[in-house]
Amino acid sequence: MQRMACSFPDEVLEHVFSFVQCDNDRNAISTVCKSWYKIERWSRRRVFVGNCYAISPGMVIRRFPELRSIELKGKPHFADFNLVPDGWGGYVAPWISAMAAAYPWLEEIRLKRMVITDENLELIAKSFKNFKVLVLSSCEGFSTEGLAAVAANCRNLRELDLRESEVEDLSGHWLSHFPDDYTSLVSLNIACLGCEVSFSALERLVGRCPNLRTLRLNRAVPLDKLANLLRRAPQLVELGTGAYSSELRPDVFSNLSGAFSGCKELKSLSGFWDVVPGYLPAVYPICCRLTTLNLSYATIQSPDLIKLVGQCQNLQRLWVLDYIEDAGLDAVAASCKGLRELRVFPSDPFGPEPNVLLTEQGLVSVSEGCPKLQSVLYFCRQMSNAALMTIARNRPNMTRFRLCIIEPGTPDYLTLQPLDVGFGAIVEHCKDLQRLSLSGLLTDRVFEYIGTYAKKLEMLSVAFAGESDLGLHHVLSGCENLRKLEIRDCPFGDKALLANAAKLETMRSLWMSSCSVTFGACKLLGQKMPRLNVEVIDERGPPDSRPERCPIEKLYIYRTVAGPRFDMPGFVWTIDEDSAMRLS
């Protein structure tokens, strides 16, 4: 084998490797022998770093000198729900500085849950002459000034996607910074921006970019401007409307309807803030082509939703509010036979009483009627083991199942039992399950099921569940493919954690908040496991000012080859090998 490998010139091997794009496969290639490692590292163009603190920019640059594309993730997932205090970290600055020097030909930066400043954006705009793709997913720390710098300087920009980021809106004029001779825009997503962008600049931009395929507007773009935009970009494949409301006027309606009809390639729709139902029929002509429909901001009632969804026979992905109700989901089950992904969001998550007729029945219907359904996110207020078992048997092809029963600790509403066996059925029948979120009343038994059956599970989210350390132990010892585990408000403590310390090095990260982990255990873990960063997040002051047995607030453990980080704020404590308690 060794002889064979050496008999090909490097260029030939490199050419062969260029057909292998998947990260895991390229990683495997690099482990075959030294020469393959060398060739592979010089030819790798794209890298994904799932935790920006798992490795340092310098290490990435040293190994892969010719990258064109990088993807980085920062804060833990629970940051989405305000569980990670401001200032925790996830700063992209050191990466941008290092890459500005090392990768003048970098083309793509994709970030998720990271902090990026206007200075960082300016550095990107200045440093990378062939910069093409900027995706900022759930990021924060920047303003429209930074966007102006990107618009003004990135002559080859194809994609600017601000997916759900928090942007400080200083002015809508940033869009006008795209030069008049700039025509290469392919994808623009500004749905998260609060401010009005200069509309005439937007129209001109859309009009002069013939390759524009994705346009996601923000709420501030009024409905009566939409038709004009669509007529300038009939080649659009993905559209996010702005506010979908206007005084009902036949001329506006027919203009809009005509504009939609002209978009023969449109496959994905989103936006729909402030919907006036009378304008929904304007999209009917294109419904049969839609594969993705995001109505999760559309506060319209079930009958209107049914009329709309009933026409979308080719729908693969549906995001909707619980206004759809069970009746609407019955309609989905009947009409959308190709559905792969369903997300139902709560319209009134903090109301004490249900405000809509959405129960477990809706989900059961869809599981029965949609044979390709594999990804579910479902918020509801009642569930039963029977329903879960039915869903599991109907859909053994399920790969992502996230159920959120709004009230913590809610039992099976029919039997008042915990929902252990229901979720147990899910993990038992759905053998390829990769992601699972639990809710409702759950004992240690559910974790026993998970540890026993969920062998392909990669990510597990747990809240207000379990009875003892045994629960956590089942998961850590049984789930062979577990990469991410996030837990809140569960009675899990030190024992399971310490007994499964080695497991933690095989995972990307573990989050535990409002559990019963003590500082003593954290110190022990930190000392014994040099390749883990054990971060204690506690806003009550230094952990050693409280008894060692006092549970800490939050714990974030992740594997790393970069050692402890140096950008921790005052409320994060970490312990390293020399058993000194490290303060930032």
Add this chain to the structure above:
Amino acid sequence: MQPDTTSESPGSDVTSTVFKDTELTLGLPGEARFSGGKTCSKRGFIETSMDLNLGDSSSSSHTRGKILAGQDFSSESLVSGAGKPSAAKRQEVVGWPPVRSLRKRALEGCKYVKVAVDGAPYLRKVDLEIYNSYQELLRALEQLFMTCFAIHGNYVGEGERKVMDPMKEMEYVPTYEDKDGDWMLVGDVPWKMFIESCKRIRLMKSSEAVGTLAPRTHPRSCTYNEVAADQQLKAR
């Protein structure tokens, strides 16, 4: 009645000191739903404490996450002036249900503002829309910052003008920045007006507050909730 002038008392259980005697003013979030609710009657059902271990007098931080039976919760609902429990909005447990801020804001017309506390290294965000009065907001801010200090509240009581009680223990004064960029004392304007105009909140050290705030709109500062004050005093 010992004024607690240190915001971080070393060693002692900060959490329980603050909340031990505050059954009336600081009930558990969402407590209203337990009155007569199905979970109250079942022993052994898992009921983990929400966010902070409130209302349980035997609690030290050890009970965090432990099983609590329904009866452990005080049956008194929040003193919030919000009538029937079913009408009261569910007090928000941090991060639950897991709905992202962007979505919450879009749907509920949420009014998220940043809250800073002088001397604390972190900011919090609160959604003003979920509170119905200054009382509720100030209580929530106390909970959020989990320290022993008391927040000086001067605010317009729901139509009633109560006698103002000068409190010597007050350390922090709640202030806010309004739409015009002026820093005002929380409580100066009617609640609804406050929600609309408040851009962010700062809990300012009393010593600094003097002379730095914009003049009051109401000539008479009024009301301090005597019940809340008493409870806080007892906790010292």
